Amino acid sequence: MTNKQWIKNYGELATSANRRTALDIVNSGLDAISTESVISNSIRVEDGMLHVKEEVFDLNKFMKIKVLGFGKASCDAAVALEKILGSKINEGVVIGLENKTCEFIDTYKGTHPRPSPGNVEVGKKINDIAIASTEEDLVIVIVSGGGSALLCYPLAECEQGTKLYEASIKSGISISELNTVRKHISELKGGKLAKLLYPSTVISLIFSDVPGDNYADVASGPTYKDVTSVLDAETIISKYNLGSFNLVETPKEDKYFEKVHNMALVSNKTAVDAMKKRSCDLGFTTKVLSYELYESQNEVIRSFTSEESQNTTLLGAGEPTMKIDKPGGSGGRNLYLGMKAIGKFTKNSVFISLASDGLDNSNAAGAIIDNVVLQKLQGSKLDLSDFVSRFDAYNFFEMLGDGMIITGPTGANVSDIMLLITKK
Numbered sequence: 001m002t003n004k005q006w007i008k009n010y011g012e013l014a015t016s017a018n019r020r021t022a023l024d025i026v027n028s029g030l031d032a033i034s035t036e037s038v039i040s041n042s043i044r045v046e047d048g049m050l051h052v053k054e055e056v057f058d059l060n061k062f063m064k065i066k067v068l069g070f071g072k073a074s075c076d077a078a079v080a081l082e083k084i085l086g087s088k089i090n091e092g093v094v095i096g097l098e099n100k101t102c103e104f105i106d107t108y109k110g111t112h113p114r115p116s117p118g119n120v121e122v123g124k125k126i127n128d129i130a131i132a133s134t135e136e137d138l139v140i141v142i143v144s145g146g147g148s149a150l151l152c153y154p155l156a157e158c159e160q161g162t163k164l165y166e167a168s169i170k171s172g173i174s175i176s177e178l179n180t181v182r183k184h185i186s187e188l189k190g191g192k193l194a195k196l197l198y199p200s201t202v203i204s205l206i207f208s209d210v211p212g213d214n215y216a217d218v219a220s221g222p223t224y225k226d227v228t229s230v231l232d233a234e235t236i237i238s239k240y241n242l243g244s245f246n247l248v249e250t251p252k253e254d255k256y257f258e259k260v261h262n263m264a265l266v267s268n269k270t271a272v273d274a275m276k277k278r279s280c281d282l283g284f285t286t287k288v289l290s291y292e293l294y295e296s297q298n299e300v301i302r303s304f305t306s307e308e309s310q311n312t313t314l315l316g317a318g319e320p321t322m323k324i325d326k327p328g329g330s331g332g333r334n335l336y337l338g339m340k341a342i343g344k345f346t347k348n349s350v351f352i353s354l355a356s357d358g359l360d361n362s363n364a365a366g367a368i369i370d371n372v373v374l375q376k377l378q379g380s381k382l383d384l385s386d387f388v389s390r391f392d393a394y395n396f397f398e399m400l401g402d403g404m405i406i407t408g409p410t411g412a413n414v415s416d417i418m419l420l421i422t423k424k
Helices: 017-032 035-042 074-088 117-132 155-168 175-183 192-197 215-220 230-239 268-281 297-307 333-341 371-378 384-389 393-400
Strands: 043-046 049-052 055-058 064-070 091-096 106-109 137-144 201-207 260-266 285-293 312-318 349-355 366-369 416-422
Touching: 017 268, 017 349, 017 366, 017 416, 035 043, 035 074, 035 201, 035 260, 043 074, 055 201, 064 074, 064 117, 074 091, 074 137, 091 117, 106 117, 117 155, 117 192, 137 192, 137 215, 155 175, 175 215, 175 230, 201 215, 268 285, 268 312, 268 416, 285 297, 297 312, 297 333, 297 416, 333 349, 333 366, 333 384, 333 393, 333 416, 366 371, 371 393, 384 393
Parallel strands: 064 091, 064 137, 091 106, 137 201, 201 260, 285 312
Antiparallel strands: 043 049, 049 055, 312 416, 349 366, 349 416
8 A cells, every 4th residue: 555645635624533544544445545555556567477366378379569548547547557567569559538658558538427539549549459459469348437538539439428418417327327328329338448459469458447346347347248238228228218329239259358357446335445544444333335325416415325334434425316307517526525414424423425436426535524514504605405406516515615625636446435433
């Protein structure tokens, strides 16, 4: 672990013992999913052999090593990979949220959550490298959360993807259902990248932001054999009245996946388990509610309130669903969940909801909620119900002057993480 202080405004927020404890526990979770640490702990080269977790690859068998990547963690992962493989990398193209300085891999900044023509340009570079790969090549593919928008090709997918995203935020669709549709409007997702890379050897490094072990949903599964069909996508589109889309089938032939090694390196379980260890070390009774909190925000709050008890830490992760039925608003899921949670817990509790990538649809990562926030609200002229009804969470916390957690981009993405500690 890096033992880094990830929370930039820690000094402003750490105004009580309970807040300091809660922030400390969350920081341990962010430390555990540091992309650089994850890569260095999972990959090494020794005597010409590439070790990736438990698997070993003889580098002498390959003419070229190529790196492709997409998602919020991909550029940081590219930097970390270069430290290990160096000049052994012959070429590479990676798209994330920030450009990074690499010697052998070209990194690009793309747009998220809406795809863009710029994403398509990079998608074409990835597509072209994949097509040119041969049986003598080893291709390392970095797959991380956010890749569904960042990996985009051709232009028709960009146009359909934007339309799909706009429709989805008003629908209440689950991420798995959304990604099923995404797999069928793309030339790279749903196993199509694996088909293009065939017959090269592929090592796909998965930085998961989806619930449980559903790694094929990360970035809509470019290197996984897809088990869904056009009919499944049509059913979802009809169920949520998403509109009209041109759908294509995903490859079902086993041969395209025989030389693909999909390896999950990190998930929200990594973060939550690190937080659990830190909480136990601090003497708290600690319980993990779920790694898959994907129900409505009200249900998530009820899950925490129903288990709240003294000297206890409750942990969870996922992406609580939101159905945004009004234009405007500000902030993201975590700020909104925090705003809705004000006043729901005892005065001895601290609740945190945080986007692990550090960007909750804003420059804030999430919110910390306690009795101090409640008292500041009661002493202000802010109408909480009005801000809730308008989905205006960022402006609410900015006007309140307390509660927003600032980390900046973490270079990781394993879904949202949540914590409730209760102690007198």
